Amino acid sequence: MSQSTSDTNLDVASVVEDVNLRRIGHYTLIVLFLGFFLLPLVTGIMTALKTNQAIARTVPFMPPLGEGFTLENLEYAFDRLSSGFFNSLLMAIPATIINVLLASMAAFGLTMVKWRGQLGILVLFLIGIFVPYQAVLVPLARFWNNTFPLADMLSPLFVTVPLLQGYHADLVPLIITHVAYGIPICMILFRSYYQSLPNSLVEAAKIDGASVTKIYRRIILPISKPMFGVVFIYQFTQIYNEFLFSFTLISSANSPESPVTLIIPAIGTSTSGIDFGIRMSAAFLAALPTIILYVAFAEQFAKGLETESA
Amino acid sequence: MATHDTTETTDSTTGATEEAVDWKTKLRYFLNSDFVRSSPYWGIPFLLMGFAVYGGIGYNLAVSFTDYAGIGRPEFTDLNLEMYRTALADESFRQAAFQNFVLLVGFTSISLGLGLFLAVLIDHGIRYRETIQTIYLLPMALSFVVTAQLWLWMYSSGDNGVLNVFVTTLGFESINWLGNPRLALAAVIFALVWQFSGYAMVVFLAGLQSLPSDQFEAAKVDGASPTKTYLRIIIPQLKQASVGAAVVLMLFALKAFDFLYAISGDYRPPNGTDILATLMVREAFQYGQWAYGAAIATLLLLLSLAVIAPYLVFQYRQGSL
Numbered sequence: 001m002s003q004s005t006s007d008t009n010l011d012v013a014s015v016v017e018d019v020n021l022r023r024i025g026h027y028t029l030i031v032l033f034l035g036f037f038l039l040p041l042v043t044g045i046m047t048a049l050k051t052n053q054a055i056a057r058t059v060p061f062m063p064p065l066g067e068g069f070t071l072e073n074l075e076y077a078f079d080r081l082s083s084g085f086f087n088s089l090l091m092a093i094p095a096t097i098i099n100v101l102l103a104s105m106a107a108f109g110l111t112m113v114k115w116r117g118q119l120g121i122l123v124l125f126l127i128g129i130f131v132p133y134q135a136v137l138v139p140l141a142r143f144w145n146n147t148f149p150l151a152d153m154l155s156p157l158f159v160t161v162p163l164l165q166g167y168h169a170d171l172v173p174l175i176i177t178h179v180a181y182g183i184p185i186c187m188i189l190f191r192s193y194y195q196s197l198p199n200s201l202v203e204a205a206k207i208d209g210a211s212v213t214k215i216y217r218r219i220i221l222p223i224s225k226p227m228f229g230v231v232f233i234y235q236f237t238q239i240y241n242e243f244l245f246s247f248t249l250i251s252s253a254n255s256p257e258s259p260v261t262l263i264i265p266a267i268g269t270s271t272s273g274i275d276f277g278i279r280m281s282a283a284f285l286a287a288l289p290t291i292i293l294y295v296a297f298a299e300q301f302a303k304g305l306e307t308e309s310a
Numbered sequence: 311m312a313t314h315d316t317t318e319t320t321d322s323t324t325g326a327t328e329e330a331v332d333w334k335t336k337l338r339y340f341l342n343s344d345f346v347r348s349s350p351y352w353g354i355p356f357l358l359m360g361f362a363v364y365g366g367i368g369y370n371l372a373v374s375f376t377d378y379a380g381i382g383r384p385e386f387t388d389l390n391l392e393m394y395r396t397a398l399a400d401e402s403f404r405q406a407a408f409q410n411f412v413l414l415v416g417f418t419s420i421s422l423g424l425g426l427f428l429a430v431l432i433d434h435g436i437r438y439r440e441t442i443q444t445i446y447l448l449p450m451a452l453s454f455v456v457t458a459q460l461w462l463w464m465y466s467s468g469d470n471g472v473l474n475v476f477v478t479t480l481g482f483e484s485i486n487w488l489g490n491p492r493l494a495l496a497a498v499i500f501a502l503v504w505q506f507s508g509y510a511m512v513v514f515l516a517g518l519q520s521l522p523s524d525q526f527e528a529a530k531v532d533g534a535s536p537t538k539t540y541l542r543i544i545i546p547q548l549k550q551a552s553v554g555a556a557v558v559l560m561l562f563a564l565k566a567f568d569f570l571y572a573i574s575g576d577y578r579p580p581n582g583t584d585i586l587a588t589l590m591v592r593e594a595f596q597y598g599q600w601a602y603g604a605a606i607a608t609l610l611l612l613l614s615l616a617v618i619a620p621y622l623v624f625q626y627r628q629g630s631l
Contacts, residue, residue, distance in 0.1 A: 039464075040463075043464070043472045055470070057470075060463070060475060105355060106355035109353070121356060126622060127618060130614055133565065134591065134607045135370055136362070136366030136367060138369070139369035139370050177362070243453065244565075244567060247591075265575040290453070291448075302443070
């Protein structure tokens with residue numbers, strides 16, 4: 001850390017003196033918090049890899065040793081979850097792609113082009129981010145079950161598609177629902193990015209006579225590639241992790257079209273209580289896709305969160 | 311616009327045709343305006359979102375004025391406030407509302423405080439900063455459902471439940487964390503803080519990094535201590551970041567249904583942790599009391615709006631809308 005006061009590019013921290021003793025305390029605190037954030041994860045993984053006897057006898061955060069080690073829990077959980085994985089991905093991937101595209105279009109229409117009354121529309125989008133899902137559950141359930149039973153209409157069609165079954169049609173209403181409710185937040189993420197672009201970019205194109213469509217396709221789309229990555233990762237995680245909509249529209253964890261989030265709370269339960277070996281295995285397997293995505297793209301993930309609250 | 315003005319002022323003798331031209335020009339101007347040209351871009355997403363969000367809210371409101379219990383169609387006739395009266399008179403509603411309030415305030419303030427602390431802790435020139443930040447934020451990548459399973463094991467009431475291992479090692483009796491109504495809500499808040507304080511940290515870090523450095527230098531020249539510099543100069547400037555993070559955290563708290571459902575594996579969350587969201591889903595989807603559920607949902611929505619409205623006004627005043 002630079003200590004010279006002549007350095008013009010001082011950051012906040014370098015102004016604050018670091019005495020050695022303070023430095024040790026500082027690192028101790030950091031390590032303590034590492035423990036705080038990692039403990040539930042570590043105990044979870046350890047428990048997932050232990051036999052039931054080992055879970056009952058050993059300390060939860062100790063690694064499974066010798067005979068206490070087993071992969072049976074993971075195998076069992078994977079068996080129970082595999083269809084759920086397929087359903088979750090079948091739902092989350094198309095939903096995220098449509099969502100991100102529509103959101104980028106909306107953000108473009110509300111930032112790069114100026115017109116009166118824009119603020120009103122924008123506020124309606126903003127409120128849309130914050131509406132608690134409970135406030136739309138009753139209409140949602142009625143709409144997809146009674147008013148417009150899209151799944152029933154589509155299911156004969158789905159049988160003809162390879163790899164898919166009739167019941168996968170139930171995921172279509174879920175996809176549309178996720179897209180509709182995901183648009184506001186993704187729109188705001190794109191908007192904050194578009195606002196940071198120089199105004200001259202669009203102005204110059206306009207003077208050259210480029211149409212709105214041309215500006216979007218030729219200038220905005222290519223330039224927003226990095227933001228597409230950020231929003232995609234953010235929104236994929238959100239939709240993959242979502243529970244309430246699936247719960248409302250599919251309701252039973254035993255339905256063949258249940259996504260993983262719906263299955264986990266129902267796994268490894270017996271009359272004698274919860275089998276934590278199986279439950280932890282299920283939790284980790286289910287979280288694996290988002291954890292991998294997160295570790296690989298931590299920066300993009302953090303960027304999405306930063307802009308969310310700005 | 312200029313040609314438009316001249317056509318209007320040139321003549322009034324040939325009124326009819328001139329007016330027609332004028333009308334056509336106006337239409338052409340309108341069709342060529344940025345508003346119309348850009349409307350497919352924002353209009354299509356807006357219609358989809360608007361139908362889902364505002365249509366949904368409207369329908370929910372209409373159902374909340376009926377006594378619909380899941381059979382046939384809900385018949386909306388007049389402003390029947392029966393369900394709202396039932397809610398306000400219901401002991402379990404009041405309890406859920408109170409617990410909701412405790413969760414909202416407790417979770418938000420602790421997460422904000424811890425997030426700020428972590429951000430300041432990390433913002434120094436420490437080693438492995440990126441890695442540490444990634445680990446602090448890792449729980450954010452998990453779903454409520456997964457977090458609930460991890461903490462179910464942490465709070466497991468048996469002697470080998472994770473936290474109870476610590477408790478018994480220290481020589482105390484093992485504690486039934488989620489079974490004790492006095493502890494359960496605090497336990498839930500603690501688990502949620504574990505999942506979301508990293509989020510507050512990231513927001514504060516971004517805020518800290520956006521501050522100009524010259525004023526800290528000035529503070530140092532003036533001989534201000536690091537603590538004083540943080541308390542007097544740095545933290546007050548994080549207002550924008552705090553407000554944004556607080557709003558998002560509060561809405562997480564209002565949505566904590568997923569977590570509570572997953573931790574109990576049922577409609578009924580552990581003792582003393584019922585909140586409006588869980589009450590609503592239980593009434594509507596377990597008991598089929600759709601109208602009552604809709605009324606609770608409306609009250610929950612009002613609560614959210616009470617959080618959002620000041621935030622929107624604040625953002626507007628800051629010029630960031």
